Amino acid sequence: MSSRWPVRRPTEHAALRAAEQSARPLPPIPAIIADLITANRLGDRHGVNLCAHLVARVAQGGQS
Numbered sequence: 001m002s003s004r005w006p007v008r009r010p011t012e013h014a015a016l017r018a019a020e021q022s023a024r025p026l027p028p029i030p031a032i033i034a035d036l037i038t039a040n041r042l043g044d045r046h047g048v049n050l051c052a053h054l055v056a057r058v059a060q061g062g063q064s
Contacts, residue, residue: 026058 010018032055039047 026054029055029058032058 032051036048036051036055039051
């Protein structure tokens with residue numbers, strides 16, 4: 001059995017760079033607000049933070 005060392009694996013930076021190159025449509029604000037309310041009721045602070053930032057991104061008008 002031959003092994004190759006080190007095993008090459010994509011880094012987080014490479015994965016983020018690849019994800020940036022494909023445009024993904026943003027969901028409508030009412031759907032995000034519903035998820036925000038659900039996360040808040042469940043006490044999911046990280047989910048609330050993610051949804052709040054997503055609402056701000058959609059309100060600004062885009063992917064940037």
